[in-house]
Amino acid sequence: MALWLAAAVATGLWLLLLLALAHTTRNPDVAAGPATAELADEPPAVVDLITGGWRLCDEASSATLLDLAARGVVGIEEVGPELSLVRLRRDPGNLRPYEKLVYDHVRGLAVDGVVATGALAEGARDLRRWWRSFRRKVIADARSRGLSQARWSRAHAVLLTAAAVVPAAAGGIATAVSDPEADAGIGAAVMMFFLLVTLMGRLNGERGTALGAQRARYWLGVREHLSGGRFAEQPAASVTIWGRHLAFAAVLGLAPRAVAGLPVSTPADDRRAWSDYGGMWHVVHVRYPSRLLWGRPVGPTILRGLAAGAFTGFWTWIALLIVSAFDAWPTGLVLPGAWTAGLAVAALPLASAAIDLATGEMVEGQVVRLRRVQTSSGEDNAKYIHWCAIDEGRDQRIKAFGIGEQDWERLGEGDQVRVRVGRRLGWIHEVEARIPSRPRSTGYDDTGEHTAQFPKSLGEVPLFDQANTRDRWTGNTPS
Numbered sequence: 001m002a003l004w005l006a007a008a009v010a011t012g013l014w015l016l017l018l019l020a021l022a023h024t025t026r027n028p029d030v031a032a033g034p035a036t037a038e039l040a041d042e043p044p045a046v047v048d049l050i051t052g053g054w055r056l057c058d059e060a061s062s063a064t065l066l067d068l069a070a071r072g073v074v075g076i077e078e079v080g081p082e083l084s085l086v087r088l089r090r091d092p093g094n095l096r097p098y099e100k101l102v103y104d105h106v107r108g109l110a111v112d113g114v115v116a117t118g119a120l121a122e123g124a125r126d127l128r129r130w131w132r133s134f135r136r137k138v139i140a141d142a143r144s145r146g147l148s149q150a151r152w153s154r155a156h157a158v159l160l161t162a163a164a165v166v167p168a169a170a171g172g173i174a175t176a177v178s179d180p181e182a183d184a185g186i187g188a189a190v191m192m193f194f195l196l197v198t199l200m201g202r203l204n205g206e207r208g209t210a211l212g213a214q215r216a217r218y219w220l221g222v223r224e225h226l227s228g229g230r231f232a233e234q235p236a237a238s239v240t241i242w243g244r245h246l247a248f249a250a251v252l253g254l255a256p257r258a259v260a261g262l263p264v265s266t267p268a269d270d271r272r273a274w275s276d277y278g279g280m281w282h283v284v285h286v287r288y289p290s291r292l293l294w295g296r297p298v299g300p301t302i303l304r305g306l307a308a309g310a311f312t313g314f315w316t317w318i319a320l321l322i323v324s325a326f327d328a329w330p331t332g333l334v335l336p337g338a339w340t341a342g343l344a345v346a347a348l349p350l351a352s353a354a355i356d357l358a359t360g361e362m363v364e365g366q367v368v369r370l371r372r373v374q375t376s377s378g379e380d381n382a383k384y385i386h387w388c389a390i391d392e393g394r395d396q397r398i399k400a401f402g403i404g405e406q407d408w409e410r411l412g413e414g415d416q417v418r419v420r421v422g423r424r425l426g427w428i429h430e431v432e433a434r435i436p437s438r439p440r441s442t443g444y445d446d447t448g449e450h451t452a453q454f455p456k457s458l459g460e461v462p463l464f465d466q467a468n469t470r471d472r473w474t475g476n477t478p479s
Contacts, residue, residue: 003177007170014167014196018160022203025151027054028213033221039244042145042215043067045098045138048251050147050216051223054206056135059250062236062262064102065120066247068092069239074106076117078237083281084117084261086110098137101130102264109414116281117236119274121263122413131265139206147212152204160200168193223252236261270371275391277366277416285397286369286389294426295385295402298353301425305349313342356422360429364418365392367411369400388428390417403428412436 030051042050044063049056065086069076073095075087088110092103109115109123142148152160172189208216231242231249236258239246249255273284293301317338323329329337369389376383386408389400401421403411407428411417418433 003170003174007167007174010167010170011192011196014160014163017163018200018203021152021156021160025156025207027207028210030208030213030216030220032224033217035224036218036221037225039222039248040215040218042147042219043096043099043141044244044247044251045134046142046145046147047219047248049138049142049206050208050212051219051252054148054208054212056138057251058131058265059253059259060138061102061131061134061264062259063247063250064099065106065262065264066236066239066250066258067244068095068099068103069236070242070244070247073103076237076239078235082283084235084237085281086115086117086120088113096137096141098134098141101134101137105130105264111276114281116274116276117261118263118283119276119281121266121268122274123268127265127267134265142206142212145211146209147215148206149209150204151207152200157200157204161197164193164196164200168196219248219252222248223254226252226254229254231255232257234258270369273368273389273391275366275368277391278393283396284368284389284391286400287397288371288387288400289426291385291402293349293352293424295387295400296425297402297404297427298357298422298425298429301349301353305346305353308349309342309346312345313338316341352422352424356424356427356429359423360420361423362418362432363390363392363421365390365416367413367415367417368398370408370411370413371400372408390419399426401426401428407431410434 044067045056045060048060048063065074066076068074069086072089073092075089076084077087078084086106088107092100095103105123105125106115106120109119139148168189171192172185172187175188176183176185226245226249229245229249231246231254234242234246234249234255234257238258242249246255246258250259270288271286273286275282275284289295296304317334320329320334320337324331324334367388368391369387371387372384373387374382374384384405386403386405387400388403388408388411389398391398401419402425407430410431411434414436416435417431419428420430420432421428
């Protein structure tokens with residue numbers, strides 16, 4: 001008992017040390033400076049970091065694109081009430097790493113140098129990884145400017161790691177003594193050390209330097225000046241009028257409409273896709289029908305139809321036997337009735353499968369959605385259904401087709417394809433042609449300019465990592 005008490009005391013003392021260091025390394029309090037209209041040389045993404053409590057928010061990527069537009073690298077044009085275009089204008093030259101990340105994403109989506117603003121959420125990319133790369137590069141820039149630093153210095157990390165050995169060892173000894181036959185002392189010590197070091201890492205977010213706090217104060221003064229404008233009503237295309245002021249208004253929480261119009265760091269909507277098939281960017285609404293029959297291959301559909309017919313026929317036969325015992329149904333019609341019910345249930349899937357086999361239709365268009373949904377639990381034996389939505393250029397409302405896993409893996413969103421489809425069951429039998437229309441992203445330019453990992457800051461959880469954090473300016477807290 002005494003050993004367990006010693007382990008608890010050692011753990012408590014380590015936690016007190018951790019909290020003390022977390023308190024002394026907290027971010028500096030920043031108050032708004034005098035209102036000013038002058039824009040300093042920090043880029044919008046860095047301003048977003050230092051004015052947001054050294055947590056990067058998702059409007060940083062949209063503001064970066066606005067800044068590129070203000071500098072003439074791209075153009076943003078409003079061509080209709082619901083359609084704006086981003087147009088690549090010139091060689092971007094020497095961009096910052098995170099600016100190049102945004103530019104490359106736009107270039108990867110553009111067709112003849114043009115992409116709809118709403119389509120910026122599209123593209124075959126791992127958005128979480130993309131955002132992590134973007135965040136690392138912004139933090140690297142902020143650190144190079146002396147505005148940001150890791151919460152734990154090397155001395156802090158060494159002290160906390162060395163101190164964690166004491167409670168870990170005490171816990172291991174207590175475990176070994178309390179149950180000597182189990183020989184679990186070493187495992188308990190290693191596990192406890194791992195948990196303490198992990199907790200230490202979770203608190204190792206960014207914190208501001210004295211210079212960072214000074215610059216954040218300056219930019220909050222800029223926000224005071226810009227808050228008198230009407231930036232909240234301005235679309236992204238108005239950057240041609242407002243220039244870089246709109247980009248900074250975006251990161252300072254004053255231009256929500258412009259940010260919403262440039263969904264660079266927003267995941268693509270499963271049911272609302274953008275397509276350039278036919279030469280004009282347009283919205284396509286995707287529906288994923290119930291899989292009672294739709295989205296299933298012919299063979300399994302036939303088997304399911306026969307099984308459903310046999311099941312229905314058997315229980316109909318049982319029911320009619322009972323009913324006929326009370327003279328409510330002719331005895332001679334019990335078996336014919338069961339056969340009729342079974343065949344009626346099996347007729348629809350069998351007929352649909354037969355028609356699809358005989359009349360497979362060729363469909364040409366652009367793949368706008370590829371989705372995979374897990375239907376059974378378990379990592380080793382997990383099963384999935386695969387969806388492929390194709391814009392044929394005829395209707396703004398389309399139904400996704402079922403597709404085999406191998407064909408699904410060959411395709412990418414944006415590819416132009418010719419496939420053979422069964423219209424009754426909605427199953428793609430064969431992919432006959434594929435023309436990649438967009439370059440696939442193989443990496444996110446992780447050039448190693450800053451290789452450290454950046455865990456979430458104290459009190460920050462993954463749910464809010466990419467949430468729209470403009471509420472920070474209104475005092476609201478996500479719940």
